[in-house]
Amino acid sequence: MAPMQRHAAAPKPDRRPERSRKALVGALIELILERGYETLTAEDVAERADVGRSTLYAHFGGLGGVLREALTGPSSGLAELVDGEAAPARLAPLLDHFKQQRRRNAAFFKAPLRAQWVRRLADLIEPRLKALARRQGRPPSPLGWSFVATQVAESQLSLVANWLTTWAAIPPETVAAALIATTRTMIDGLLPTGAG
Numbered sequence: 001m002a003p004m005q006r007h008a009a010a011p012k013p014d015r016r017p018e019r020s021r022k023a024l025v026g027a028l029i030e031l032i033l034e035r036g037y038e039t040l041t042a043e044d045v046a047e048r049a050d051v052g053r054s055t056l057y058a059h060f061g062g063l064g065g066v067l068r069e070a071l072t073g074p075s076s077g078l079a080e081l082v083d084g085e086a087a088p089a090r091l092a093p094l095l096d097h098f099k100q101q102r103r104r105n106a107a108f109f110k111a112p113l114r115a116q117w118v119r120r121l122a123d124l125i126e127p128r129l130k131a132l133a134r135r136q137g138r139p140p141s142p143l144g145w146s147f148v149a150t151q152v153a154e155s156q157l158s159l160v161a162n163w164l165t166t167w168a169a170i171p172p173e174t175v176a177a178a179l180i181a182t183t184r185t186m187i188d189g190l191l192p193t194g195a196g
Contacts, residue, residue: 021059021069023049028066033104037067037113067113071120074098074108078156079124081183083132088176095160095172095179102164109161121153122146133191141191148190155186 027048031040042063046053060066077094080086098105107113126149133140141148156179163175 020051020055023051024056024066025070028070032107036107067116068120071117075121075124078121079128081180082125082128086180088173091176091179092172095175098160098164099168099172118150118153118157122149125149125152138191138193143190151190152183152186155182
């Protein structure tokens with residue numbers, strides 16, 4: 001009888017990089033909510049996350065990269081409006097979160113963070129616009145993809161910011177429906193129709 005062979009257990013994946021990334025993003029958000037963004041340094045964020053500054057640079061390239069990652073989550077749902085079969089019920093939980101946290105998260109809707117958010121959202125919207133235009137047989141926009149994506153992003157964040165600051169009594173589902181309609185209308189107005 002052959003001796004039993006022992007199989008070495010597969011090495012466990014190293015979860016430290018993901019934990020470091022999450023800690024850095026969380027630390028950045030906490031510090032923005034406490035002190036604002038303008039005065040923050042990479043060292044402040046790394047210290048709050050309890051990681052070395054070199055870890056921040058290795059994962060994100062700098063403070064801007066951490067901010068970009070922090071803005072990706074809330075931007076993704078809005079970017080999906082460009083080409084998705086979005087329904088107000090799917091977008092409403094994100095809007096409700098914005099509404100519940102509106103006083104705490106107001107800094108994200110004001111300068112200088114709002115401009116960063118518009119840029120991140122536009123970066124997520126642009127490839128979706130290109131894919132949508134290809135599927136629909138539309139030619140490239142004479143305005144340029146980046147311009148159109150930025151206009152759509154600005155419009156979406158303006159609608160949400162105005163709702164949060166002056167009309168928060170309107171239900172999130174109603175705002176979601178308005179976001180879907182205005183996003184589609186903007187795209188139809190800014191992208192040429194037909195071939196060539």
